[in-house]
Every structure is written in structure tokens, then in C-alpha cells.
Amino acid sequence: xxxxxxxxxxxxTLVSAAVAAPSVHNTQPWHFRLVPETSSLEVRSVPERTxxxxxxxxxxxxxxxGAAVFNLRAAARHLGWIPDVRLLPDPAEPDLLAAIGLxxxxxxxxxxxxxxxxxxxxxxSIRTPFTGPPVPGPVLAELAxxxxxxxxxxxxxxxxxxxxxxxLTAEAERLGTTDPALRQESRSWIQQPGExxxxxxxxxxxxxxxxxxxMRDFGALQPERHLAPAAFEPEPRIAVLTTRGDARTxxxxxxxxxxxxxxxxxxxxxxxxxxxxxMEWGNxxxxxxxxxxxxxxVQMLIRIGYGPEGAPTPRxxxxxxxxx
Numbered sequence: 001x002x003x004x005x006x007x008x009x010x011x012x013t014l015v016s017a018a019v020a021a022p023s024v025h026n027t028q029p030w031h032f033r034l035v036p037e038t039s040s041l042e043v044r045s046v047p048e049r050t051x052x053x054x055x056x057x058x059x060x061x062x063x064x065x066g067a068a069v070f071n072l073r074a075a076a077r078h079l080g081w082i083p084d085v086r087l088l089p090d091p092a093e094p095d096l097l098a099a100i101g102l103x104x105x106x107x108x109x110x111x112x113x114x115x116x117x118x119x120x121x122x123x124x125s126i127r128t129p130f131t132g133p134p135v136p137g138p139v140l141a142e143l144a145x146x147x148x149x150x151x152x153x154x155x156x157x158x159x160x161x162x163x164x165x166x167x168l169t170a171e172a173e174r175l176g177t178t179d180p181a182l183r184q185e186s187r188s189w190i191q192q193p194g195e196x197x198x199x200x201x202x203x204x205x206x207x208x209x210x211x212x213x214x215m216r217d218f219g220a221l222q223p224e225r226h227l228a229p230a231a232f233e234p235e236p237r238i239a240v241l242t243t244r245g246d247a248r249t250x251x252x253x254x255x256x257x258x259x260x261x262x263x264x265x266x267x268x269x270x271x272x273x274x275x276x277x278x279m280e281w282g283n284x285x286x287x288x289x290x291x292x293x294x295x296x297x298v299q300m301l302i303r304i305g306y307g308p309e310g311a312p313t314p315r316x317x318x319x320x321x322x323x324x
Contacts, residue, residue: 006039006102008324010079014041015318017075020120021259023064024051024276025189026199026313030068033323035099043069043098049197053185054280059251062097063299066255069098070150071120073256074263078117082106087252097252119266124312126271127205127215129232130305139268140239143304146264147241152257154302155240155293162238165275165301168284170214172277177217182280196314203313205273208232213303216277237304238275240288242296254299265304275301 015032023029029049033042043065050061069085076083084101140156147154157165176182191198205215209229213236241258243250265272278284279300288298 006034006036011041011322011324012318013079014072014075015322017117017120018043018068018072019315019318019321020123021064021067021071021255022123022125022262022274023067024055024060025186026191026197027051027061027064027189028197028316028321029061030065030097031321031323039102041072041100041102042096043072043100045095045097047095051185051189053181058248059299060276060279062248062251063255063258065097066252066257067259067262068255069100069252070256070259070263072100074113074116074120076100076102077106077113080106080109087249097248115267116263119263122309123262123266124271124310125203126273126307126310127203128307128310129208129230130236130271130303130307131233132306135237135268135270135304135306139265139270142264142268143239143261143270146260147257150257150260151243151253152299153242153293153296154257154261155242155290157238157240157290159235161290162236165238165240165278165288166212166214166236168278168288169275169301172279172281172284173214173217175281176277191314196316200313202311206230210234212236214275214277215273233305239302239304240290240298241300241302242289242293242298244296246297250297251299258300258302261302269306269309270304271307271310273303275303 011034019028027049029046031044031046035042045061045065055061073083073085081102082104086099088097089099090096144154189198191200206227207215207217207229209231213232241254243254262272278288285298
């Protein structure tokens with residue numbers, strides 16, 4: 001497909017791709033505005049969809065928006081542009097997180113561009129047990145290359161380091177379920193029927209019956225909905241996404257890297273869920289660093305494996321998040 005006109009249908013395609021990105025608690029903290037005189041799409045944060053308790057600095061918000069920016073960039077390439085992505089383009093407008101220029105047409109069209117674009121519509125987070133063989137080495141290498149392409153790094157810890165990271169995740173989960181303010185905030189983002197924001201009840205996964213994999217215990221936030229524990233994989237494969245810095249630009253790049261990794265995984269029918277718990281506590285996120293890997297800052301733990309594709313999470317419509 002090769003569209004180089006920013007008409008209404010093209011805008012809807014671009015923004016629909018962007019909002020298919022994952023966001024913390026499905027807050028979808030983004031809004032888009034077309035600037036016709038510069039052929040740019042601005043991506044802005046939405047203050048009322050922030051998590052003041054869990055994410056006071058906005059790190060998770062920036063990662064969420066970064067993932068949406070990556071999808072928008074992938075869609076623009078699919079439609080025939082070479083998108084010019086500028087992160088934090090105007091210091092005087094802190095809510096303006098990115099601007100994507102759509103002036104330059106692509107001279108060639110790569111099949112890989114279409115493959116990545118198609119994966120946008122099939123990428124879903126999985127909170128249920130994974131089944132099947134371990135993810136093969138060549139696929140893991142592709143995931144690491146995807147992170148590197150976005151100026152981030154993806155490390156694959158050994159068994160001992162994985163156990164340490166799971167221990168930190170379990171400690172964060174304990175803190176999260178016993179902190180009244182955090183519990184209340186998380187509970188408020190469990191989706192009500194018919195609403196496009198928040199975590200749908202159908203996506204609340206079970207706990208690990210073996211007690212080994214600390215999945216987020218949304219059941220503790222909604223005790224009236226009981227899910228029987230399930231047997232999760234005994235040796236989870238965890239990937240660690242890091243950036244060299246830990247400023248706003250790094251968080252946006254982490255989101256772009258995260259989404260690139262998730263889409264490449266989807267292409268290979270590898271499923272993923274995000275272990276975000278330890279990232280919500282400054283001391284535990286700092287402790288998640290592996291000093292032998294250098295001075296990088298951990299931005300996300302990603303659990304990967306094989307399993308069902310999963311169901312899409314409801315999203316806001318493109319027209320609800322776009323100003324023209």
C-alpha cells in the first residue's frame with residue numbers, strides 16, 4: 001500500500017495503529033493532533049489518564065506513548081512515507097512528547113515493513129501460562145536486534161539472574177497489594193463493561209499454582225471474581241529491556257524499543273506479558289540492574305514464550321483521540 005496524502009482515511013489508519021500499542025493499565029494516555037502546515041502528527045500526553053501513585057514521574061506514561069509512536073512510525077512506513085520522528089520537540093510544551101513529520105515519500109517499499117505493520121493487529125498481552133518449547137536462539141537474537149535498533153538493549157538473564165529478578169517482582173507484588181493508595185488506584189483502572197479504558201475483567205489472569213511466577217494479583221483487587229490458580233511454566237524466560245540513560249527521552253525510546261520487540265515476537269508467534277511490578281518501586285528498579293551488563297537502567301521485564309494469540313483489549317476510537 002502506498003498512500004502519500006494525509007486524508008481522513010489515512011489519518012484514521014495511522015492513529016488506529018498508534019492506539020493499538022500497549023499502555024500501563026490500558027490508560028491510553030495519548031492524544032494526537034495534525035499540524036497541516038508542517039504535515040506533522042503531534043503526540044501529546046493526557047494528564048487525566050496518568051497514574052499519580054504508581055507512576056508519579058510519568059516514566060510508565062512515556063513508555064506507553066513511546067510504544068504508540070513506534071506503531072505510528074511503522075504505519076507511516078507501510079503507507080509509503082519516511083517518517084521523521086522528533087522526541088520532546090518543544091521544551092516549552094512538556095505535554096508534547098513527539099512529533100512525526102510525514103513529508104518525505106519512501107523510494108522503495110520493503111516487505112519487512114508490511115510484516116511489522118500486520119503484527120500490530122495481532123499483538124496482545126498474555127497473562128495465562130505459556131506452553132510449548134523454549135524460544136529458539138535465532139528468534140531471541142532478533143528480539144535483541146529490535147531493541148538495539150531503538151537505541152536500547154535487551155538482555156537474556158541466566159537461570160540464577162532470572163530467579164533474582166522474579167524475587168524482586170514478587171516483593172514488588174507484595175508491596176503493591178498491601179499499599180492502600182496503590183491498591184485503590186489499580187482497582188480504579190479495572191475496566192467496567194462497555195468502557196474502552198482500563199484493564200478488562202476478561203484479561204485478569206490467574207495466579208501461578210506453583211507460586212514460582214509472580215503474576216500481577218488483580219484478584220486481590222477484585223476478590224468477588226475468583227480465578228482458580230493455574231500451572232505456569234516452571235522455568236520462565238525473562239528478557240530485560242534497558243536504556244543507557246533514565247530521562248524522559250530514554251523512557252520514550254524504551255517504549256519504542258519495547259513495541260519493536262513485541263512486534264518482532266508477534267511475527268514469530270512468540271507471546272509476551274510485561275512484569276512491571278518491580279519497575280514501580282525506585283529501590284527495586286535500581287536493584288534490578290545487572291552490573292555486569294554495564295550501567296544501563298532497567299525499564300521493563302518481559303516474559304516471553306509460546307501460547308495462544310489472546311484477545312484484543314478494547315481501545316478508544318481514532319476519532320476520540322485525534323484533533324484535525
